[in-house]
Amino acid sequence: MAKFKISKPRAQLLARLEHIIGSNCYNGNIQNYGPGxxxxxxxxxxxxxxxxxxxxxxxxxxxxxxxxxxSPQILSSGYYAFGANRLQIIHALNEVLEYLEEHKGLKV
Structure with missing residues (x-):
């Protein structure tokens, strides 16, 4: 997917939103063994x-x-790799913001 142009303040917001999403992964198959x-x-x-x-x-x-x-240009290429597949997370979050701005009056 091609990079897209975003402002520095919008890039900062997208980076923070991505970090929230990326920090909420869970794998129930991981076995946890503590000390001893x-x-x-x-x-x-x-x-x-x-x-x-x-x-x-x-x-x-x-x-x-x-x-x-x-830089906003590098951030705009951000994705999650799932084997051969990619989730274009930054692009998707930008689409969500655009939708909220257009349809719900969000001011960013």
């Missing part, structure tokens, strides 16, 4: 990594902190 090898139950929360493409076409993976320090 004691079983602490199934499942674990984790942060899904955001992948972005820089100016040279190189991948940048970010888990933490929120990608508020990257």
């Amino acid at each position: 090898g004691f079983y602490e139950g199934s499942g674990r929360d984790f942060r899904y990594p955001l992948t972005m493409i820089d100016e040279n076409g190189e991948k940048i993976k970010r888990s933490s902190p929120a990608a508020t320090d990257v």
Whole structure:
């Protein structure tokens, strides 16, 4: 997917929203063993990594902190990789903001 143009303040908001979403992943199949090898139950929360493409076409993976320090152009390429599939999370969040601005009067 092509990068799109966004302002710096909008990019900051999108980066923070992405960080919230990416921090809400859970895998119930992960087995948790604590100190001494004691079983602490199934499942674990984790942060899904955001992948972005820089100016040279190189991948940048970010888990933490929120990608508020990257340029809006690089952030606009942000996606979640699911094997061969991609969820264009930054583009999707921007579409949500556009919908809310157009239909619900949101001011960003």
